[in-house]
Amino acid sequence: xxxxxxxxxxxxxxxxxxxxxxxxxxxxxxxxxxxxxxxxxxxxxxxxxxxxxxxxxxxxxxxxxxxxxxxxxxxxxxxxxxxxxxxxxxxxxxxxxxxxxxxxxxxxxxxxxxxxxxxxxxxxxxxxxxxxxxxxxxxxxxxxxxxxxxxxxxxxxxxxxxxxxxxxxxxxxxxxxxxxxxxxxxxxxxxxxxxxxxxxxxxxxxxxxxxxxxxxxxxxxxxxxxxxxxxxxxxxxxxxxxxxxxxxxxxxxxxxxxxxxxxxxxxxxxxxxxxxxxxxxxxxxxxxxxxxxxxxxxxxxxxxx
Amino acid sequence: xxxxxxxxxxxxxxxxxxxxxxxxxxxxxxxxxxxxxxxxxxxxxxxxxxxxxxxxxxxxxxxxxxxxxx
Numbered sequence: 001x002x003x004x005x006x007x008x009x010x011x012x013x014x015x016x017x018x019x020x021x022x023x024x025x026x027x028x029x030x031x032x033x034x035x036x037x038x039x040x041x042x043x044x045x046x047x048x049x050x051x052x053x054x055x056x057x058x059x060x061x062x063x064x065x066x067x068x069x070x071x072x073x074x075x076x077x078x079x080x081x082x083x084x085x086x087x088x089x090x091x092x093x094x095x096x097x098x099x100x101x102x103x104x105x106x107x108x109x110x111x112x113x114x115x116x117x118x119x120x121x122x123x124x125x126x127x128x129x130x131x132x133x134x135x136x137x138x139x140x141x142x143x144x145x146x147x148x149x150x151x152x153x154x155x156x157x158x159x160x161x162x163x164x165x166x167x168x169x170x171x172x173x174x175x176x177x178x179x180x181x182x183x184x185x186x187x188x189x190x191x192x193x194x195x196x197x198x199x200x201x202x203x204x205x206x207x208x209x210x211x212x213x214x215x216x217x218x219x220x221x222x223x224x225x226x227x228x229x230x231x232x233x234x235x236x237x238x239x240x241x242x243x244x245x246x247x248x249x250x251x252x253x254x255x256x257x258x259x260x261x262x263x264x265x266x267x268x269x270x271x272x273x274x275x276x277x278x279x280x281x282x283x284x285x286x287x288x289x290x291x292x293x294x295x296x297x298x299x300x301x302x303x304x305x
Numbered sequence: 306x307x308x309x310x311x312x313x314x315x316x317x318x319x320x321x322x323x324x325x326x327x328x329x330x331x332x333x334x335x336x337x338x339x340x341x342x343x344x345x346x347x348x349x350x351x352x353x354x355x356x357x358x359x360x361x362x363x364x365x366x367x368x369x370x371x372x373x374x375x
Contacts, residue, residue, distance in 0.1 A: 134330055135320035138363055142326060145367045151374045193315050200319060258356055265338050267352040279356060286360050294371045 063276060064211040067252040068218030071201040074245050075194040076226040081157050081236045082190030085164035089172060090183035098184035102191025109199055127264025129204045130257050136200070137253025144247035145287050149294035154243055157236040201249075205256060247287060255279035326366045333358040 087095035120128075146152045168186055172179035198219050206215030229237060258279045262269055269275045321327045337355040340346040346354065 131331070131334060132320060134334075134359070135327055138326065138330060138359070139320065139322045142363060142367055142370070143322065145363075146370055146374075149367075149371060151371045189311070193312065196312070196316065197319060254359070258359060261334055262337075262352045262355060265334075265341055265348075265351070267341070267348040269352060270349060282356065282360055283363075286364055290364060290367050294367065297371070 061211065061214050063252055063256065063280075064205050065214045065218040067205050067249060067256065068202050068215040069222045070245050071205075071249040071253070072198045072219035072222035073226065073240075074242055074249065075197045075201075076223050077157065077237045077240050077242070078155075078160070079190045079194035080226050080230050081161050082164055082194075083187045084230070084236060085161050085168060086183040086187040086190075089165055089168040090180050094180040094184035095187045098187030098189075099191050101184075102188045102195060105188075105192050106195040106199055109196070110203075113199075113203065123264050123266070125207055125264075126260045129207055130259070130261030130264050132200070133204050133253045133257030134261060135257075136204070137250050137255075137257050139250075140246050141250030141254055141283065141287060144243050144250050145290045145294070147243045148247065148287075148291040150298050151294065157240070157242075161236040201253070205253070251280050251283045251287060254283050323366060323370065326362065329362045329366075330359065333362065 083095050083099050086098060143152065147154055164186070168183055171182050175182060202212065202215045202219050206212035226237065255276050259269065259273070259276050271278070333355060336358075337351045340351045340354070341348060
């Protein structure tokens with residue numbers, strides 16, 4: 001057996017195996033995992049611990065965690081607003097019951113979908129997730145650019161909260177006997193619909209290079225952070241710069257999508273994973289340039305008689 | 306049934322906002338795949354072409370959307 005002490009986390013065969021502290025693992029298991037483990041890329045750093053080499057590929061893990069965290073943060077904020085609206089109308093009991101049921105559906109979804117990914121050939125998985133990431137990421141990016149330039153109204157959590165509360169109050173008044181059920185159902189719908197996006201982001205970002213655990217941790221961190229802030233402020237998180245976050249996530253997911261679609265098609269990208277940063281830079285420049293140009297155009301249209 | 310249709314609509318909405326952008330993305334991936342399959346371009350050239358095409362599609366789409374809303 002090996003006694004390993006971690007001051008950071010380590011990726012063995014793409015899976016997160018430690019986050020500080022000490023744990024034991026059989027030496028032959030470690031060796032086997034190493035043998036079939038991470039690809040030796042330029043960005044991979046190796047650590048020799050008690051004769052066993054562990055590898056971390058920062059170029060893969062940092063963008064995966066960041067994309068999952070930021071994307072999930074936006075979705076969890078929206079789900080939180082709906083749950084809070086349900087709680088403000090009918091109290092926390094139905095809201096939490098609906099939230100719990102929503103989580104159960106999401107866990108079921110992950111349990112059903114998760115094993116499917118292990119049976120899909122890697123290049124097929126890369127091309128499918130790559131295409132879905134491109135569609136998803138460029139959709140967010142498009143919307144963020146149009147919002148940033150002022151052609152679409154920014155998403156307002158306070159407004160969303162008031163609207164959801166009003167709808168729930170009206171429905172509760174019309175169906176007094178089932179008011180709690182309606183509030184619970186609203187929370188359930190909010191958690192499932194926003195949660196499906198979180199599940200997609202985590203699976204899409206994490207599945208191709210065995211980054212599911214880091215991506216899940218990113219999403220979990222976002223959930224815990226929103227919950228903690230929401231618990232403290234006890235109102236919709238309207239000051240979150242949602243459009244900036246969506247722009248950042250749209251850029252990251254589009255960059256990942258381009259990379260994985262190419263890999264799935266058999267393209268051997270120059271610079272390997274590092275080219276993701278180049279793609280992100282390209283999408284960022286295009287987004288900022290478009291926002292600037294469109295904003296100028298909008299202002300000139302306003303000024304023109 | 307209504308809830309399932311809402312979930313399905315939301316799922317589709319995850320990937321498709323403007324149908325023309327989604328179709329153009331799929332078409333550009335198809336062109337890159339065809340170029341590679343028939344050996345009409347080197348993998349790096351096809352990859353670079355795909356990336357530039359994606360940037361161009363996004364720029365054209367936001368420009369068109371902005372002008373239709375102006």
